[in-house]
Amino acid sequence: MVIRSGVACLGLLCMVALLAGPTPAHAQGTRPMRTGGTRREAIPRHSAPDRMSQAAKSVGVVRCLPAVRRLSSLDLLGASRDDVVLNWDRQFPDASPFFGLMGVVEPRTGTHATTITAVPGPYGTCTVASERIAWAPESCARLARRELPGYRVAHLLPDMDVLSSASDVDSTVSLLRAGPGCLVIRKFVDFDWRAPHTRARELR
Numbered sequence: 001m002v003i004r005s006g007v008a009c010l011g012l013l014c015m016v017a018l019l020a021g022p023t024p025a026h027a028q029g030t031r032p033m034r035t036g037g038t039r040r041e042a043i044p045r046h047s048a049p050d051r052m053s054q055a056a057k058s059v060g061v062v063r064c065l066p067a068v069r070r071l072s073s074l075d076l077l078g079a080s081r082d083d084v085v086l087n088w089d090r091q092f093p094d095a096s097p098f099f100g101l102m103g104v105v106e107p108r109t110g111t112h113a114t115t116i117t118a119v120p121g122p123y124g125t126c127t128v129a130s131e132r133i134a135w136a137p138e139s140c141a142r143l144a145r146r147e148l149p150g151y152r153v154a155h156l157l158p159d160m161d162v163l164s165s166a167s168d169v170d171s172t173v174s175l176l177r178a179g180p181g182c183l184v185i186r187k188f189v190d191f192d193w194r195a196p197h198t199r200a201r202e203l204r
Contacts, residue, residue, distance in 0.1 A: 060093030
């Protein structure tokens, strides 16, 4: 079963379960959505909603839908396949937190998982958080030198470092040494996210 007690599975195991077929008797307020198919372009010519946005909209998410669309569309650049799992409040879908998980296949880099959380806030704001979880077939030290030069390093555990940049205070990159490779978790949080058109109106 993909979901138990309202908690979604993560990573490659979740992708295997999703691609195997639908699952019965899902927990209240939780529904996996099988989408299949192949994306030919990073961004559709007619700006069609991505699968996560379609899923969020279908269950009643409105206020934070632009944030979900922004986060998911960025993560799907270059993807050839994706599937999603949702958690939401069936009684108050647009006034409660929304949780989404995407399994994404990229021909160049393989499979990764991305989580998206959107929580409605006051005055049209949303608190949003996203984590992209992927495994890299190289050492964490080499990856940090190649992709994250100049980042501050905090040694959280013997096999885990958290890197951050002063120019992007809302994001971190965690590197976990995992066998011959490195587990990379890129995290973004914004406690006061607003749709760009909303911000433009406030500046007038």
